[in-house]
Amino acid sequence: MxxxxxxxxxxxxxxxxxxxxxxxxxxxxxxxxxxxxxxxxxxxxxxxxxxxxxxxxxxxxxxxxxxxxxxxxxxxxxxxxxxxxxIPDAAPLNFNGWLLVLDGVKDPGNLGTIIRLCDWFGIDHLVCSNDTVDCYNPKVLQATMGSVARVNIVYMNVKTLVKNSGVPVVGAFMEGEPVYRFKWPAQGMLIMGNEAHGISKELERESTNKVSIPQFGHPTTESLNVATATAILLNELRRN
Amino acid sequence: MxxxxxxxxxxxxxxxxxxxxxxxxxxxxxxxxxxxxxxxxxxxxxxxxxxxxxxxxxxxxxxxxxxxxxxxxxxxxxxxxxxxxxIPDAAPLNFNGWLLVLDGVKDPGNLGTIIRLCDWFGIDHLVCSNDTVDCYNPKVLQATMGSVARVNIVYMNVKTLVKNSGVPVVGAFMEGEPVYRFKWPAQGMLIMGNEAHGISKELERESTNKVSIPQFGHPTTESLNVATATAILLNELRRN
The missing domain is CATH 3.30.1330.30 (Ribosomal protein L30/S12)
Structure with a gap:
């Protein structure tokens, strides 16, 4: 009882x-x-x-x-x-490889999918801005399943992190360089932005590279959802 | 009034x-x-x-x-x-390129995302098995937005279609050949399966190729969600 x-x-x-x-x-x-x-x-x-x-x-x-x-x-x-x-203690970040950084992702389903993608593609550290939805929100958990326990998820001021990291900072932008031509360095941070507003101006300024996913369809199409864009970019990173 | x-x-x-x-x-x-x-x-x-x-x-x-x-x-x-x-009349299918075929996708959010991906990657024809969720379901529309009007979406017996198409039939399977090595022909059909059961046995038998998305993380991870897997495979098809 x-x-x-x-x-x-x-x-x-x-x-x-x-x-x-x-x-x-x-x-x-x-x-x-x-x-x-x-x-x-x-x-x-x-x-x-x-x-x-x-x-x-x-x-x-x-x-x-x-x-x-x-x-x-x-x-x-x-x-x-x-x-x-x-809730496990966050492990120290390790810059000896690729980290994924989320700048204000608000939708629980998107964050859940992204955590699962990190798990699949062996991205050990997921850094979320403080205004990203909480990864222990029940709707996020529903979409991540066990992955939430296998990825080191850290909430912090991502602006400070990006400014002081000393590694390449690759941002996903609509008007970036086509990702198919991009040579991914051995280490760095990939930044994905908010569903409606993308990456904030402050993080854009700190980006050493801007990449985009080429569009093949009708040019009036809406942009890709942040979770599917993350799927494509992490796949591009790993196939490299 | x-x-x-x-x-x-x-x-x-x-x-x-x-x-x-x-x-x-x-x-x-x-x-x-x-x-x-x-x-x-x-x-x-x-x-x-x-x-x-x-x-x-x-x-x-x-x-x-x-x-x-x-x-x-x-x-x-x-x-x-x-x-x-x-509801627009379905246009005749055109096999002079790539079609996407869905075999029993049930989740409205997944179908909505997949329609948007077809629009982005210029996949003009989306063929859905009769047990795939209806594309005019309000939850699907919420996830597709205008894309639903720019992709020719056809519901039919996909088994008959696949048997008689005469083009390469590429299925997404957990145990398929790593997609990075796959040489995509100029035309064909890509089949994505149901969220829980994957592609049905009957369609599996008709598949001329099986592809999979390589995994880099912890081997106990769950499979990728069908919408994110479709994102990755359509990107692979187009970057080819």
Whole structure:
């Protein structure tokens, strides 16, 4: 049985403010929780209506009723398992390779997709500006699945970082050089901008190179979505 | 003022069945409607709370109240303009280049993103299996914007198409040949599969080539989302 204080505490973690304060986040659903249980994330507490769904019996859990799960869940149709994990400490950034920098990405689905892309393409460090959506937001988690635990995600003042990094800074711009011709250096930072406004003026000034994805269709087309543009550019970086 | 029969009719178009029956679909919101008004789509009817928001005065519209807009809208917060357009007749497929074929893509956001990618990369014909989500679904439209009017989208039995096309059939598979080594012929069909099950066995048997996107990260990673994989493969096709 879950008591009132537990309900209040777990529900509070739906808000970024309380996630930061407690350095905890909530994951829901059998697939997601089981994937995260198999990463290096530290488990805080685990609730399930059916312990047989857990990947092994090594985890301490509390068996609860469907009604209780509904009380602590943020989902309309709660899915049998809910876990609270500790937010891992950010690891130091390593400039010996490529980092991805996000400048104000706001859509949770886009950030989730981008985290998964970093995982796929072996980008170990993802640096997010402080106004980028929180990576422990439930909608982001839904789109990243286990990748969130395998990429070092750091929130910081990216302007300061970019100014002082000393490595090539490649920004994605509509009017950049066609990426097919670009010779990627061995290390650097790739910057992707906000969905509506792109990369901020301040970061644009710090960019050593501007790249763009050539367009082959009708010229009136809208720009590519930031997540698909990131997919294409990380693929270009790695195929190089 | 909108009368009861209009409300009922417009609301009915939220369902695929009635969209098919009437060969009409609904678009909502200033940005979306204005973009579609500037394509070759044929307008059926246009409702707005503020005619000044329309791109020009050449369109016949009905000025309605906020309350009436709320009655015909499918949105929680209706956005000033609602238009009904005729679904265009599908143009004949042209095999003199590359077609994209979708085998059971279910997620509206994924289909919307893929239509936009076709538009960007100049893929004129998008063939969808009959169990692919309807491209005039409101959530698909939200993700495609005007691209839906610039790509020839055809729903059909893709198995019959692929069997009788006589052009190279390239399927995206986890265990395919790394796409970086693949030499794309001048024409053909690229097949992308369902989010959970990939390409069906029947289409797999008809594939003349299997390609995959190399993975650089941790080997336990989930596969790429179908929309991001399509972005990468269409870029590979065009950079070739």
């Amino acid at each position: 879950v008591v009132k204080s537990q309900i209040k505490f777990i529900k509070s973690l739906q808000q970024k403010k309380y996630r930061m304060l407690n350095s905890l986040f909530v994951a829901e659903g059998v697939k997601m929780v089981n994937e995260l249980l198999q990463t290096e994330l530290k488990l805080h507490s685990l609730y399930t209506t059916n312990p047989e769904l857990l990947p092994s019996n090594e985890f301490k859990y509390e068996k609860i009723s469907d009604a209780d799960l509904k009380k602590i869940s943020s989902l309309k149709s709660p899915n049998k398992v809910l876990a609270v994990f500790h | 909108v009368v009861k029969s209009q409300i009922k009719f417009i609301k009915s178009l939220q369902q695929k069945k009635y969209r098919m029956l009437n060969s009409l679909f609904v678009a909502e919101g200033v940005k979306m409607v204005n973009e579609l008004l500037q394509t070759e789509l044929k307008l059926h009817s246009l409702y707005t709370t503020n005619p000044e928001l329309l791109p020009s005065n050449e369109f016949k519209y009905e000025k309605i109240s906020d309350a009436d807009l709320k009655k015909i809208s499918s949105l929680k917060s209706p956005n000033k303009v609602l238009a009904v357009f005729h």
